[in-house]
Amino acid sequence: MSTPSAVGILAGGGPLPGRVAEAAAAAGRPVFILGFEGFAEPEVIGPWPHEFVRLGAAGRMLSLLRQHNCSDLVLIGPIRRPSLRNLRPDAEGARIMARLGRALFAGDDGLLGALVRILGEEGFHIRGAHEFLTQAVAQPGVLGRVQPDTQAQADIQRGITVVQALGRLDIGQGCVVQNGVVLTVEAMEGTDRMLARAGECRQPGEGGVLVKMLKPGQEKRADMPTIGPVTVQNAHAAGLRGVAFEAAHTLLTDRQRCIEEADRLGLFLLAFDPVEGAGTSTAPA
């Protein structure tokens, strides 16, 4: 009987690379992790067969992935866009950068989409992390004990409209809305910094909501919106009443702890279907 091919995990920061490794191993697949230097966390990828590589060392990456018999690849965990100077590409890296071409300077979607395409041309199958982490993707409905009230649902609905408009322009994945007023909009700075700003821009009255969604056309296999316990804590620190995110298109880094934190801090966690809207009538996930 032949050994099944391995799942290669291209790992950025945070705990998710380890979760994907666990899930793939539980499904009987060998695992090999390529940890991006400066992003992947040694304690997360350490327990698995792994190597650390510079982001620019594409030649070394491709040969390591082939050497470890990887067929499926998962890109998971945040990396910041590197400066060209820090990239110091190896020979293969320089060739790949030439193939990326303008996408290197386009929005994130363009860059990640082009990377996925090139890895596909190299013979790998790119899988979304959600294909392994089925538990980490929520069905529509309220998770936890707190329910969004009518005002919060209206704010979520407005947030959905805003993020969809932003997404069509390839800008960002999130915003904060309080009583109909858009307090902050996320572009390159990331959700945590947007939440801190939202706390400072807070208006009188009931607290606002964080809305996160996949951008239309976003390469879900490379850059899925992610919510973790720290997101819930930061949302609470910013005076928000809850967090709403797109069902089936958001990864929960630690579903159980997200729910526990939300319950403890009195925030709602709502997974919504953008077509259905912010209502909570569907069965809890």
Added chain:
Amino acid sequence: MSTPSAVGILAGGGPLPGRVAEAAAAAGRPVFILGFEGFAEPEVIGPWPHEFVRLGAAGRMLSLLRQHNCSDLVLIGPIRRPSLRNLRPDAEGARIMARLGRALFAGDDGLLGALVRILGEEGFHIRGAHEFLTQAVAQPGVLGRVQPDTQAQADIQRGITVVQALGRLDIGQGCVVQNGVVLTVEAMEGTDRMLARAGECRQPGEGGVLVKMLKPGQEKRADMPTIGPVTVQNAHAAGLRGVAFEAAHTLLTDRQRCIEEADRLGLFLLAFDPVEGAGTSTAPA
């Protein structure tokens, strides 16, 4: 011969209330300034007949404006939206807040539009600051010595698209674009904080551009986009190559110093017509 009626200036922060007073006085009109406590600067409004008032003291405001024979009113200079607690409305203020109703909790446009409407119903004529400060409103074209190159013009064009989309959602007046990537988007935090963030999100390559525009439907008489020498300095500190703003719909707080700072720091200053776009073919203003 009867005295002409006075121009009443409802003054927030910065130097513009003084400029409007100068311009109105130069046109032969008596001037009376109502300075909002905590926002209007004593050294700016001090040289003119004036009173300081709390934002919530609408009854006192209306009686002072009538007492000083004001017919035309100009709302000028930034105020932050007050908390309801800080507002402490007087009796007339409470009645006006009841008339403002939901607009108090709507976007800024709704609030300012409602205020202008109510002051109109009280018999005052609300004038835009640009009606007095004709020198402070730029015609389309490049001010100063630096010209935007092709890449900068493309970034400005993308910024115009972005801010128009944001404006239709009543979100903000500005964004920063660098080589096609939207670095930051302005919501409630204001331009200076957005510029600081843009500096931190800066990508490799040529610097980006700041784009500021009037929102569609924005109440120009109450909240015109404003550019000053500090905006130019902050744009430079954020690594930007220039500032682009909507001609005829942006106030320059100090046109001459804006141009001097831009020339000194090597930034371009472009006043654009959003219909014509970011080209620089029109004659310099």
